Amino acid sequence: MPQRTAAVDRRLRSNGAALRYFLDTEYNGVGGALLSLALVPDDGDELYLTLQNDQPVADWVQQHVIPYLDSVPEQLSCPRLIRKDAAHLVERYLRHDEEPLIFADWPEDVAQFCNLMITGPGDMIELRHLTFRLVPMSNFSTAANSKVPHNALHDARALRDHVLSME
Numbered sequence: 001m002p003q004r005t006a007a008v009d010r011r012l013r014s015n016g017a018a019l020r021y022f023l024d025t026e027y028n029g030v031g032g033a034l035l036s037l038a039l040v041p042d043d044g045d046e047l048y049l050t051l052q053n054d055q056p057v058a059d060w061v062q063q064h065v066i067p068y069l070d071s072v073p074e075q076l077s078c079p080r081l082i083r084k085d086a087a088h089l090v091e092r093y094l095r096h097d098e099e100p101l102i103f104a105d106w107p108e109d110v111a112q113f114c115n116l117m118i119t120g121p122g123d124m125i126e127l128r129h130l131t132f133r134l135v136p137m138s139n140f141s142t143a144a145n146s147k148v149p150h151n152a153l154h155d156a157r158a159l160r161d162h163v164l165s166m167e
Contacts, residue, residue, distance in 0.1 A: 001072035019043060019097065022144065022158035022163065023104045025112040026065045029058035034112045036069055037086070039093065040160050045049070047093045048072050048153040052080040068151040078151065084119050091125035099129045105137045105159050135163060 026036045033055055039047040050069050057066060070077055081089065089153045090113075094100050104110050109127050110132050116138055148154040 018101060020163075021094075021100055021102045022156045022160040023102050023113060024111050024152040024159060026061075026069070026108045026150060026152050027108065027112055028053060028055060028061050030108070032061075034086075034116060034150040035056065035061070035065060037090070037113065037116065038156040039090070040153070040156040042160060044120060046076060046091070046153065046156075047077070047090065048076040049078060049086050049089055050080050051086050052082055065150045068148050071148045072153045073152050077126045083116065087116050087119050087125045091118065091127055093126055099131065100127070101131045101133065103135050103159065103163060105135050105142055107134060110134065135159070137162070 007137050021041050024038050024040075025034060027034050033053055035053055036048070036050045038049075040085045102110075102113070104113075113132075118128060119125060137159075142155040143149040143164070144156040145162065146154040146158040
């Protein structure tokens, strides 16, 4: 493997600093199937995707998540994807960033993201050198500060806005 030099392909913010991505997911109860995922950079295009689900939906999720899955700007709405297609969409979105730095406020969001990367037995999407930063959010709730609570896009935006406000 060639020695790595400066990350010329790494996405940069307008001020030249490395771009950060803020992650949120919605899923079918604790440890349940991934329903939606959002990556919101601190500067630039956002990614929002929803996944097909053929399992019974937990009551709380049916009431608080499902009605809001499509509450996103029209340009970000998409049909429900199968897992493999969703994984490859994430891969395409991040492929130009050599070392993505992904912030999350809940461990399950990171677990859901990592599980999505697996596309089959012994197969995964081509993302390497990912760094996850779990941000402690005492006295702050992304859902409580989100324009559309329990929608991954709006919750990821709330996380981004909160982290950026602390800088």
